Amino acid sequence: MKCYDCVQExxxxxxxxxxxxxxxxxxxxxxxxxxxxxxxxxxxxxxATSRLPARRVVCATCHTAETTD
Ligand SMILES: [Zn+2]
Ligand SMILES: [Zn+2]
Structure with missing residues (x-):
């Protein structure tokens, strides 16, 4: 599978x-x-919250959206 952002670029x-x-x-x-x-x-x-964090993958676009006010 191709990265969507790479295809855009x-x-x-x-x-x-x-x-x-x-x-x-x-x-x-x-x-x-x-x-x-x-x-x-x-x-x-x-x-309760697990002592160990899980992880997830987000694309750069969504990561920016999630961390920008
Ligand atoms: Zn890419
Ligand atoms: Zn995304």
Whole structure:
């Protein structure tokens, strides 16, 4: 699969490494951001958070949108 952002930039030499969890488009290592994500584990009445963060991949476009006011 081709990275969507690379296709937009007419680059065709990249390999997609994953799928953006927000927009669902394929993204390459250059255009993706791997972010830490705390995992909420429902436990009885309360909610606990896992000590270890999970991770998710977002493309650069979505990452910018998520971190810009
Ligand atoms: Zn790319
Ligand atoms: Zn995205």
């Amino acid at each position: 007419a680059r065709h030499d990249s390999e997609g490494i994953g799928v953006c969890t927000r927009c669902g488009l394929f993204t390459c290592a250059d255009h993706s951001r791997v972010v830490r994500l705390p995992v909420h584990q429902p436990k009885g009445l309360g909610r």
